[in-house]
Amino acid sequence: MPVSLAARPAPFLRRAKKENPMPPHAELLPGTLDLLILKAVSLGPLHGYGVLLRIGQISGGALAIEQGALYPALYRLEAQGLLAGEWGVSENNRRARFYRLTAAGRKRLRAETAGWQRLVSAIAAALDARPEEL
Numbered sequence: 001m002p003v004s005l006a007a008r009p010a011p012f013l014r015r016a017k018k019e020n021p022m023p024p025h026a027e028l029l030p031g032t033l034d035l036l037i038l039k040a041v042s043l044g045p046l047h048g049y050g051v052l053l054r055i056g057q058i059s060g061g062a063l064a065i066e067q068g069a070l071y072p073a074l075y076r077l078e079a080q081g082l083l084a085g086e087w088g089v090s091e092n093n094r095r096a097r098f099y100r101l102t103a104a105g106r107k108r109l110r111a112e113t114a115g116w117q118r119l120v121s122a123i124a125a126a127l128d129a130r131p132e133e134l
Helices: 032-042 048-058 067-079 103-128
Strands: 083-089 095-101
Touching (some): 032 067, 032 083, 032 095, 032 103, 048 095, 067 083, 067 095, 095 103
Antiparallel strands (some): 083 095
């Protein structure tokens, strides 16, 4: 199920459909977008829309990032020195800014990945806890 950073409509604006009790979209946790962008760009230089497509690809289509959230994050990561950008021509002959990971970006990606993996392991352990183990 795609994850979106778009604002969801107020509950009274949603359809009264009761087939699936789960909300249609999960929210990304704070800090995840930067991590996903760094990972996508670590796989090879990309222009902004290419980053969007790569995140969808590497998440198996489960994550759908809105362009309105992506571009400010790209600019912020470039300003922090984690990405380097340069103008070029995209595959459809349009002028586009291509981003690549810097050494500082690779270091941050390693640190953030390790942190998320520790968090996932801790949460998985907590969710697997049984009363007899307490």
